[in-house]
Amino acid sequence: MLKNYFKITIAVLKRRKFFTFISLFGISMTLTILVVVTAFLDHLFSAGYPEINREKSLYSMTLEQIDSKNQGQQSGPMSFSFVNKYIKSLKLPAKISLTSMVSTANMYRDNKKIRVFFKYTDAEFWEIHQFDFLEGKPYTTRDIDNNEFMVVINEDLRNKYFGNGVSCIGKTIDLDNQKFKIVGVVKGVPITRPHTSADIYLPYNTTKEDLKDPSYRGSFAAIVLAKEKNDLPKIRAEFAEIARKIPIVSQGGFNPDKINIRLDDYVESFLINLFRREDNSTFLYSLLVLIALIFMSLPAINLININTSRILERASEIGIRKAFGASSKVLVGQFVVENIFLTLIGGVIAIVFSLLIIFYINTSQIIPNSDLAINWKVLGVATIASLVFGLLSGVYPAWRMSKMHIVDALKA
Amino acid sequence: MITLQNIEKVYRTSTIETLALNNINLSVEKGEFLSIMGPSGCGKSTLLNVMGLLDEPSKGDVKIDGKRASGLPDKELSRFRNEKLGFVFQSYHLINDLPVLDNVELPLLYRKISGSERRKLAIEALEKVGLSNRMKHYPSQLSGGQRQRVAIARAIIGKPAIILADEPTGNLDSTMGNEIMDILMNLNKNEGTTIVMVTHDENMSKKTDRLVRLFDGSQVM
Numbered sequence: 001m002l003k004n005y006f007k008i009t010i011a012v013l014k015r016r017k018f019f020t021f022i023s024l025f026g027i028s029m030t031l032t033i034l035v036v037v038t039a040f041l042d043h044l045f046s047a048g049y050p051e052i053n054r055e056k057s058l059y060s061m062t063l064e065q066i067d068s069k070n071q072g073q074q075s076g077p078m079s080f081s082f083v084n085k086y087i088k089s090l091k092l093p094a095k096i097s098l099t100s101m102v103s104t105a106n107m108y109r110d111n112k113k114i115r116v117f118f119k120y121t122d123a124e125f126w127e128i129h130q131f132d133f134l135e136g137k138p139y140t141t142r143d144i145d146n147n148e149f150m151v152v153i154n155e156d157l158r159n160k161y162f163g164n165g166v167s168c169i170g171k172t173i174d175l176d177n178q179k180f181k182i183v184g185v186v187k188g189v190p191i192t193r194p195h196t197s198a199d200i201y202l203p204y205n206t207t208k209e210d211l212k213d214p215s216y217r218g219s220f221a222a223i224v225l226a227k228e229k230n231d232l233p234k235i236r237a238e239f240a241e242i243a244r245k246i247p248i249v250s251q252g253g254f255n256p257d258k259i260n261i262r263l264d265d266y267v268e269s270f271l272i273n274l275f276r277r278e279d280n281s282t283f284l285y286s287l288l289v290l291i292a293l294i295f296m297s298l299p300a301i302n303l304i305n306i307n308t309s310r311i312l313e314r315a316s317e318i319g320i321r322k323a324f325g326a327s328s329k330v331l332v333g334q335f336v337v338e339n340i341f342l343t344l345i346g347g348v349i350a351i352v353f354s355l356l357i358i359f360y361i362n363t364s365q366i367i368p369n370s371d372l373a374i375n376w377k378v379l380g381v382a383t384i385a386s387l388v389f390g391l392l393s394g395v396y397p398a399w400r401m402s403k404m405h406i407v408d409a410l411k412a
Numbered sequence: 413m414i415t416l417q418n419i420e421k422v423y424r425t426s427t428i429e430t431l432a433l434n435n436i437n438l439s440v441e442k443g444e445f446l447s448i449m450g451p452s453g454c455g456k457s458t459l460l461n462v463m464g465l466l467d468e469p470s471k472g473d474v475k476i477d478g479k480r481a482s483g484l485p486d487k488e489l490s491r492f493r494n495e496k497l498g499f500v501f502q503s504y505h506l507i508n509d510l511p512v513l514d515n516v517e518l519p520l521l522y523r524k525i526s527g528s529e530r531r532k533l534a535i536e537a538l539e540k541v542g543l544s545n546r547m548k549h550y551p552s553q554l555s556g557g558q559r560q561r562v563a564i565a566r567a568i569i570g571k572p573a574i575i576l577a578d579e580p581t582g583n584l585d586s587t588m589g590n591e592i593m594d595i596l597m598n599l600n601k602n603e604g605t606t607i608v609m610v611t612h613d614e615n616m617s618k619k620t621d622r623l624v625r626l627f628d629g630s631q632v633m
Contacts, residue, residue: 001521004514011509320505323466324566325494325522327487406466410505 002337008317009338012310023306027346028353030299031385034292035354036361038381039372041288043192045267048371050129050189050196057128058224058232058263059195060087060239062272063216065248065256074254077101078261079218080204080211086242086261087222092235095225097124100207102198103219105176109161116157117191118175118200120207120220126152128225129196134158136169136184143183144203151175152184152201156368175200176208188369195223197369215251224263232265239263292385303393311335311401312412318401319409328402335401339394340387347386351379413606414440414463414574419472421458421629432458433469434629442573445600445607447617450626456610457578459626463608464497464576465489476574494522498567500596502579504559506551512538512562513547519570537565541595557588564595568605575599577609581616593619 013020047054063082064075078087083098090096100120107114126138131152139150151173153161162168172179180202189197204211209218226232243261250256264272311318321331351374358372374382421433432455440446440463448456461467462474465481474482476496484492498519499505506515517534525533538544541561551559560580567575577596581589593616599605609620617623625632 003527004510004521007514008507008509015509316505317507317509320507321518322490323464323493323499323505324519325490325570327490327522329487330490330522407461410466410501 005334005337006341009341012314012338013342016310016313019306019310023303023310023342024346024349026299026303026306027343027386027389028349030295031343031347031350031382031389032353032357034295034385035350035374035378035382036357036372037292038385039354039358039374039378042375042378043190043370043372045270046377048190048193049187050131051193051266052130053128053225054266056226056229056232058093058226058235058265059221059269060224060261060263061221061269062261064260065216065254066258066260067254067256068258070255072254072256074217074256075260076217077219077221079213079215080207080209080220081214082216082218083220083222086246087224087239089242090224090235090238092226092231092238093224094227095124095128097128097223097225098122098204098220099125099195099223100204100219101221102194107161107173107175114157114160116175116199117197118202119198120202120204122204125201125223128223131189131196132187134185134187135167136182138184138201139203144205147205148203149178149180149206150183150203151180152186153182154186154188154199154369156188157199158185173200175202178206180206190367190369190371192367192370195221216249236263297392300389300392303389304396307335307339307393308397308400311397315401315404315409315412318404319406319412322406322409331402332395332398335398336391336394339398340390343386343390343393344383346389347382350386351382354382413442413444413477414438414608415473415475415478416459416463417473417475419459419462419469419474421455421462421467422470432629433462436472436631438624438631440574440606440608442606443600443604444622445597445620446609446622446624447620448608448610448624448626449612449614449617450632454626455629456626458629460576460578460608460610464499465493466499490522494519494570496573498570498572498575500560500563500567500575500577500580502582504551504556504563504583506559506562506566508551511548511550512543512554515551515562516565516569518566523570533569534565537569538562540568541565555588556584557591560584560588560592561595564592564599568599572605574606574608577607579610579612581611581613589613589616 062075063078066073088096102117102119104115104117107116123139123141123144134155138152143150158168161173168182168185171182173182191197224235226235246259248256248259318331354374358374361367361372362370416436416438419433419436423430423432436459448459450456458467462469468482473480481492513534516537517530520530520533535544538547541564543558543561543565546554546558581592584592596607597619600607611617
């Protein structure tokens with residue numbers, strides 16, 4: 001029966017080429033955008049270079065101090081001493097890294113200005129993340145204890161500053177009126193991974209920030225790596241206990257009466273930064289699903305119209321099939337299957353378009369160092385989206401046509 | 413085999429009501445070849461559609477093999493049509509996007525029959541109407557007579573007990589018309605198929621066992 005449906009689908013597609021073009025164009029464009037957006041979301045939220053341990057990592061990016069009496073609130077990264085005292089003291093994690101938010105500076109080479117992003121880290125940063133060292137190695141705890149002024153830079157900066165592929169280990173660079181010895185060069189990280197993306201990585205001992213400042217707010221955040229994914233709830237519980245005991249202190253006329261600080265998984269920390277809402281992963285997932293559904297439903301409505309007129313042309317065939325024993329349910333099945341064939345063809349075209357667009361995004365440096373890809377997960381989403389799209393746009397016209405009176409259908 | 417009791421069919425629009433069939437009582441016996449005649453618009457095709465369960469009467473009962481068919485749910489009605497009835501239409505009603513063989517095997521798609529068995533039966537049906545050499549052709553590549561023979565092959569493939577033919581020779585010249593009539597008569601005589609045929613042609617009706625005449629929706633003979 002499927003073979004028969006397939007034959008008729010192909011025949012109908014060939015019969016009205018312009019309609020077919022409009023249908024396939026609408027379907028493939030919609031699915032292309034969905035596939036590219038899915039690839040981008042996958043790139044954002046799935047573990048990728050160098051954050052391959054995301055699944056068993058927790059992040060504490062923001063400390064929130066609330067003055068509920070005066071409805072005041074301050075939030076932002078934490079001070080070095082706060083992270084050291086309250087987060088680094090956790091016992092259960094395998095490793096805990098301390099890293100600053102990214103900052104910008106200008107460097108000059110041959111009278112050319114190079115704008116760079118830099119961040120301060122500890123030595124554990126290199127152990128939690130799996131950077132690809134093109135040359136050299138990371139700085140160590142001993143280097144930090146010895147107050148060495150050394151840096152790791154990324155490939156892009158090396159190429160801009162020293163020339164393409166020129167080895168620069170042992171050479172120095174000037175940053176913020178200080179000289180740093182380069183000890184390593186890493187493959188660049190996309191800017192969409194803000195925890196690890198930078199042009200220059202410096203050991204925290206070189207920061208001008210007062211590391212002994214006891215105030216809570218500063219420019220640091222923490223990344224916690226669990227031994228196993230299963231340990232994450234226990235680590236959260238351990239930290240919640242610590243957080244409960246953090247003294248609430250007033251500073252500069254701001255008198256908070258509550259502190260919010262948590263260890264979040266990657267998606268939660270991303271969303272909190274994006275939407276400034278607590279406990280909002282369900283909210284964001286729902287939002288994304290809603291956007292995807294609205295996005296698919298608009299062209300689906302358009303396709304419903306096209307399909308309805310296409311199926312109307314086939315009224316006589318509907319009459320014939322009914323006269324010879326097809327029930328309304330069987331006919332709905334036939335037209336939905338035909339529509340799914342059509343959307344799957346659109347899905348294949350969409351994959352080709354998506355590959356071209358992703359290739360362009362990755363090579364054009366619209367997103368520096370981006371590594372968008374169509375993997376099995378993205379393919380799965382594309383297939384499900386095609387099926388949902390096929391169902392959305394096929395069921396209503398099929399149901400309407402299947403209800404057509406046989407005699408009227410035969411006369412059409 | 414087919415019993416129509418007090419059949420009435422009314423077509424209603426917002427302004428007008430048309431009585432297409434008025435108190436029709438008719439029985440068709442097993443193995444009978446019945447023809448229905450009458451002027452255009454007298455309700456011949458409507459009567460055939462009601463008999464073939466393609467249209468519901470406004471009043472009255474249709475019984476086939478003693479079973480009341482009107483009012484059955486869609487699924488049962490579809491199965492009933494599929495197993496008991498075969499249709500031949502004046503304008504053939506073939507699916508132009510499918511080759512002859514696929515058109516013929518269409519009724520079997522709605523039965524639990526394997527693809528290879530369907531093919532075998534479709535070829536047999538085409539052999540019966542002398543068109544086994546046109547299996548891969550599309551309807552648009554055939555003459556009117558050939559198309560009607562394909563339609564007959566489609567009507568008989570499921571071995572239905574009854575064939576309802578609505579002016580099967582109406583679009584054909586007399587030679588082709590006679591060929592089609594011969595095939596129908598052969599089915600009736602040799603295979604015992606009950607046939608009800610609407611026709612305008614007195615000569616064709618003379619070849620059948622019985623003639624029913626309609627006038628303005630009423631049976632006059």
